[in-house]
Amino acid sequence: MQFRRAKDEATSIKELLVRTLRREHSYEEFKALDNISFTVHQGEVAGIIGTNGSGKSTMLKIISGALIPTSGTVEVDRRKVQLLTLGTGFDVELTGRENVYLNGAIIGYTREYIDEKYSDIVKFAELEGFMEEKVRNYSSGMVSRLGFAIATVRDTPEILILDEVLSVGDMFFRQKSEARIREMIHGGSTVLIVSHSTSVIRNNCTKAIWIEKGRLRAQGDPRDVCDAYEKLKEVPK
Numbered sequence: 522m523q524f525r526r527a528k529d530e531a532t533s534i535k536e537l538l539v540r541t542l543r544r545e546h547s548y549e550e551f552k553a554l555d556n557i558s559f560t561v562h563q564g565e566v567a568g569i570i571g572t573n574g575s576g577k578s579t580m581l582k583i584i585s586g587a588l589i590p591t592s593g594t595v596e597v598d599r600r601k602v603q604l605l606t607l608g609t610g611f612d613v614e615l616t617g618r619e620n621v622y623l624n625g626a627i628i629g630y631t632r633e634y635i636d637e638k639y640s641d642i643v644k645f646a647e648l649e650g651f652m653e654e655k656v657r658n659y660s661s662g663m664v665s666r667l668g669f670a671i672a673t674v675r676d677t678p679e680i681l682i683l684d685e686v687l688s689v690g691d692m693f694f695r696q697k698s699e700a701r702i703r704e705m706i707h708g709g710s711t712v713l714i715v716s717h718s719t720s721v722i723r724n725n726c727t728k729a730i731w732i733e734k735g736r737l738r739a740q741g742d743p744r745d746v747c748d749a750y751e752k753l754k755e756v757p758k
């Protein structure tokens with residue numbers, strides 16, 4: 522997967538304007554994912570790990586169909602896939618209620634479905650009494666709780682893709698959200714889960730895939746792959 526990145530960033534708005542007018546921008550091609558190949562079988566729970574910027578979210582977006590790869594192929598039945606990701610599709614100038622409809626529509630829910638599930642979403646997010654308030658006035662934990670409740674209200678799909686949806690909210694909400702995710706993971710779906718927590722990968726996954734700087738570094742037993750990944754992070758003595 523190749524992206525185009527601005528090579529020399531302007532240091533001021535004036536410089537940016539001048540460069541734009543003079544058409545002086547230069548770009549470089551950047552490979553976010555390079556020659557990655559793996560298989561996830563039906564019923565497997567695959568955990569994806571890697572340091573920041575290594576390409577995990579890009580890969581999930583390609584698998585779910587949100588991004589089209591510049592080369593290579595993915596074989597997946599997209600009608601069965603649901604990608605859960607937080608923090609996208611919220612407008613802070615709208616109320617909590619309006620954002621449920623906006624965010625739900627982005628995920629692919631119909632208006633009728635959101636009408637039916639609205640009170641379950643509010644209850645799970647514990648935001649009764651705040652839904653007519655603008656999201657601008659929410660704390661970041663409240664926004665994540667609402668995002669999590671919207672994303673997970675649906676019945677578990679056959680192929681579930683989770684992009685860092687754990688560890689949301691305070692300790693009490695986290696316990697509740699982890700229990701919901703565990704139910705989804707162990708409900709018979711095929712799951713791909715990105716997490717920075719190696720204990721989440723060790724405790725829930727049947728295989729682990731480690732991506733580093735856009736390349737496949739290792740795949741296999743979650744304990745072996747997580748052990749190797751943690752060694753990378755050890756500070757040299």
Ligand SMILES: Nc1ncnc2c1ncn2[C@@H]1O[C@H](COP(=O)(O)OP(=O)(O)OP(=O)(O)O)[C@@H](O)[C@H]1O
Nearest residue numbers: 524525526553571572573574575576577578579580
């Ligand atoms: N649309 C884009 N245009 C240009 N570069 C992009 C784009 N999307 C992602 N990238 C770059 O691709 C690389 C991989 O990003 P990605 O978000 O997939 O990493 P990640 O492993 O999910 O990171 P993190 O753990 O921080 O969430 C990063 O260097 C990022 O800046």
